[in-house]
Amino acid sequence: xxxxxxxxxxxxxxxxxxxxxxxxxxxxxxxxxxxxxxxxxxxxxxxxxxxxxxxxxxxxxxxxxxxxxxxxxxxxxxxxxxxxxxxxxxxxxxxxxxxxxxxxxxxxxxxxxxxxxxxxxxxxxxxxxxxxxxxxxxxxxxxxxxxxxxxxxx
Amino acid sequence: xxxxxxxxxxxxxxxxxxxxxxxxxxxxxxxxxxxxxxxxxxxxxxxxxxxxxxxxxxxxxxxxxxxxxxxxxxxxxxxxxxxxxxxxxxxxxxxxxxxxxxxxxxxxxxxxxxxxxxxxxxxxxxxxxxxxxxxxxxxxxxxxxxxxxxxxxxxxxxxxxxxxxxxxxxxxxxxxxxxxxxxxxxxxxxxxxxxxxxxxxxxxxxxxxxxxxxxxxxxxxxxxxxxxxxxxxxxxxxxxxxxxxxxxxxxxxxxxxxxxxxxxxxxxxxxxxxxxxxxxxxxxxxxxxxxxxxxxxxxxxxxxxxxxxxxxxxxxxxxxxxxxxxxxxxxxxxxxxxxxxxxxxxxxxxxxxxxxxxxxxxxxxxxxxxxxxxxxxxxxxxxxxxxxxxxxxxxxxxxxxxxxxxxxxxxxxxxxxxxxxxxxxxxxxxxxxxxxxxxxxxxxxxxxxxxxxxxxxxxxxxxxxxxxxxxxxxxxxxxxxxxxxxxxxxxxxxxxxxxxxxxxxxxxxxxxxxxxxxxxxxxxxxxxxxxxxxxxxxxxxxxxxxxxxxxxxxxxxxxxxxxxxxxxxxxxxxxxxxxxxxxxxxxxxxxxxxxxxxxxxxxxxxxxxxxxxxxxxxxxxxxxxxxxxxxxxxxxxxxxxxxxxxxxxxxxxxxxxxxxxxxxxxxxxxxxxxxxxxxxxxxxxxxxxxxxxxxxxxxxxxxxxxxxxxxxxx
Ligand code: FES
Ligand code: FES
Numbered sequence: 034x035x036x037x038x039x040x041x042x043x044x045x046x047x048x049x050x051x052x053x054x055x056x057x058x059x060x061x062x063x064x065x066x067x068x069x070x071x072x073x074x075x076x077x078x079x080x081x082x083x084x085x086x087x088x089x090x091x092x093x094x095x096x097x098x099x100x101x102x103x104x105x106x107x108x109x110x111x112x113x114x115x116x117x118x119x120x121x122x123x124x125x126x127x128x129x130x131x132x133x134x135x136x137x138x139x140x141x142x143x144x145x146x147x148x149x150x151x152x153x154x155x156x157x158x159x160x161x162x163x164x165x166x167x168x169x170x171x172x173x174x175x176x177x178x179x180x181x182x183x184x185x186x187x
Numbered sequence: 188x189x190x191x192x193x194x195x196x197x198x199x200x201x202x203x204x205x206x207x208x209x210x211x212x213x214x215x216x217x218x219x220x221x222x223x224x225x226x227x228x229x230x231x232x233x234x235x236x237x238x239x240x241x242x243x244x245x246x247x248x249x250x251x252x253x254x255x256x257x258x259x260x261x262x263x264x265x266x267x268x269x270x271x272x273x274x275x276x277x278x279x280x281x282x283x284x285x286x287x288x289x290x291x292x293x294x295x296x297x298x299x300x301x302x303x304x305x306x307x308x309x310x311x312x313x314x315x316x317x318x319x320x321x322x323x324x325x326x327x328x329x330x331x332x333x334x335x336x337x338x339x340x341x342x343x344x345x346x347x348x349x350x351x352x353x354x355x356x357x358x359x360x361x362x363x364x365x366x367x368x369x370x371x372x373x374x375x376x377x378x379x380x381x382x383x384x385x386x387x388x389x390x391x392x393x394x395x396x397x398x399x400x401x402x403x404x405x406x407x408x409x410x411x412x413x414x415x416x417x418x419x420x421x422x423x424x425x426x427x428x429x430x431x432x433x434x435x436x437x438x439x440x441x442x443x444x445x446x447x448x449x450x451x452x453x454x455x456x457x458x459x460x461x462x463x464x465x466x467x468x469x470x471x472x473x474x475x476x477x478x479x480x481x482x483x484x485x486x487x488x489x490x491x492x493x494x495x496x497x498x499x500x501x502x503x504x505x506x507x508x509x510x511x512x513x514x515x516x517x518x519x520x521x522x523x524x525x526x527x528x529x530x531x532x533x534x535x536x537x538x539x540x541x542x543x544x545x546x547x548x549x550x551x552x553x554x555x556x557x558x559x560x561x562x563x564x565x566x567x568x569x570x571x572x573x574x575x576x577x578x579x580x581x582x583x584x585x586x587x588x589x590x591x592x593x594x595x596x597x598x599x600x601x602x603x604x605x606x607x608x609x610x611x612x613x614x615x616x617x618x619x620x621x622x623x624x625x626x627x628x629x630x631x632x633x634x635x636x637x638x639x640x641x642x643x644x645x646x647x648x649x650x651x652x653x654x655x656x657x658x659x660x661x662x663x664x665x666x667x668x669x670x671x672x673x674x675x676x677x678x679x680x681x682x683x684x685x686x687x688x689x690x691x692x693x694x695x696x697x698x699x700x701x702x703x704x705x706x707x708x709x710x711x712x713x714x715x716x717x718x719x720x721x722x723x724x725x726x727x728x729x730x731x732x733x734x735x736x737x738x739x740x741x742x743x744x745x746x747x748x749x750x751x752x753x754x755x756x757x758x759x760x761x762x763x764x765x766x767x768x769x770x771x772x773x774x775x776x777x778x779x780x781x782x783x784x785x786x787x788x789x790x791x792x793x794x795x796x797x798x799x800x801x802x803x804x805x806x807x808x809x810x811x812x813x814x815x816x817x818x819x820x821x822x823x824x825x826x827x828x829x830x831x832x833x834x835x836x837x838x839x840x841x842x843x844x845x846x847x848x849x850x851x852x853x854x855x856x857x858x859x860x861x862x863x864x865x866x867x868x869x870x871x872x873x874x875x876x877x878x879x880x881x882x883x884x885x886x887x888x889x890x891x892x893x894x895x896x897x898x899x900x901x
Contacts, residue, residue, distance in 0.1 A: 066392020
């Protein structure tokens, strides 16, 4: 049994300690917003926050998340809509949408450390891959959020 | 009485943990929730509170059809856009109602352009029926009634009724025999950048994709197919795999093995432990080199069928003042949809098969599922999920549905969700065909092209996916853009060598677009040989009024063609029509002293006749550019020992955000026709980029990907 804190809730899961966090989230907790894209830490579709830092959950053993706080796209807005999600809707960022939850998680982690990122900061932090090519709007939406005064919401 | 499936997906998703059982029984569930709604006609469902649900037959993979078609229906219906939503039409109902929704196929940038006429008519017909119903209730002539945003008014008596109040009566009326469609000039809903319906759920991480299906008691499967295309399963030693935690079954089929387990990771772990022996068939020695040799041999064949003959190309070449000749090459490229191939199937005890999948063609999925299960179509339902990318991979080939159904068939009564690993997806695609093209052109003393002779060696997509489409040895998708050039060249001959090999090929975003790369780079070579400006050179060969000319002029203006650029920045230009639209592009690049390429800005002009949602069209332009830059810079799938070499994104690179250039899209719709947007924006990327590289370095790029070229100035 592993005890995991996901989106503020404690879950007890009966899984192998080396099962990647991604599959615990998707197949054991029904948190399907986190995606499988490559399974080898290249694409970023599986990005979640571990104690606030972006991690690729496809290569993170579930046991490594014990005692830490995991946040997924479902918990990012703390029950509401995160300002990045609002911007993503406003700028119509997603195409197919498959990579977008990972993109948003990476962007949220970036803004948490750099509230006003430069283009170079975005290039460095946003290593997520998008087959549909939504990069223009990803950048726009991040800058748009950075330009707005942060609300207390998220 | 009809239900609103979108509502229903939301309702069931809200129950937590993905799609629940409710999803399988939408009718019953909705009736239980007491939401009466009326189907006025097959496309238009109206709720008593005036909410309008538009049924969509095509698939949604991020191209915006799910919203754009609703805009067209709503435009003619004249309802309140704020109250409109979409739902997918049921493929099972589609079959039972004699294919009432027209085509469900979503490819070739056809989603809007091939549906627009009948969906607009459906919206208009529903409007007429609603007005007639109100007029009948009031006992007044319908001609005295007016409509605005879902409110029907009778001026003389100052009465009004909302659509929701008369929908039930309207549904009982005869549909009108003829309707008049609005002039696009008067559009209020269509032609506007309405927000896409599918975006909020995707941004919130709602379970909308094929891989997100959850059913009661559902199991998961990971599969392995013979690494050599066309091979068969010989034997499997599954002893150790079957002992692994969560493993329920090892499924053996003629050409694949699947492990079914209680979660996907366990299934995949056990799959790796299988000891599989394959009968590789006769292709275990094939390689990229042997395929190249096959293509080159094709070009040397003296008896090739011609896809075009105009005048006498050989005679004109013989008398030309200057002859320019070049050979170009493009590799196989996988679709690599970000969501791997997936299919969930459930063979129910009562002999009904339900399938959930990310499909570009639900009817093809139905047909494959029914055939595989040995059931009549009426006993199959395909639930259309949102696609995590399509690009042509999930339309004509329905291999994943066949596999999903075979697995489910081996476990009757249990729903099983199959998902391919990335490696499986990278190595079992229906790749963009590799091709070699030789072009030879003759110029007169003024540099004008008098003759062009082209030889194309390319595996045939139709031979694999639609053999009946081959016409006298010609696959149109292998020769297009070269056999239908808009340029006035009096003598032309285009020959086609169909050399198929064993690698499955398929429709990859803008099928045949390699030919736009070849043609537009070669035209650039000719302009250089003639000492002419590449824009002027093209314009001189295009007839007045040709829309290729119009988009060239539009892009040249937007990109300020001819005006000085920042030091070190150079331009390239290209033009191509395709998928119903006309496109032209200017690329601005620089190449550093060390050969580092940077694409600064890409300007695209596109004439699609009409534009239903300008913002979506711009998004498609941006996406097409990123997709094609990735292909042009990095992507290739190589063959060694009969199998694909690349296995994941570390070897098959996608464009990253740091390489994304500034994109400017100039929409120049001239009306009178309907062109696509899902693919045309891809056509000119490689040639405009490579022509700009030539301008910057003097290096002519005749093979892709670019990563193999040393771009340092010669
Ligand atoms: S799925 Fe984890 S990085 Fe791709
Ligand atoms: S939106 Fe489709 S992969 Fe990014």
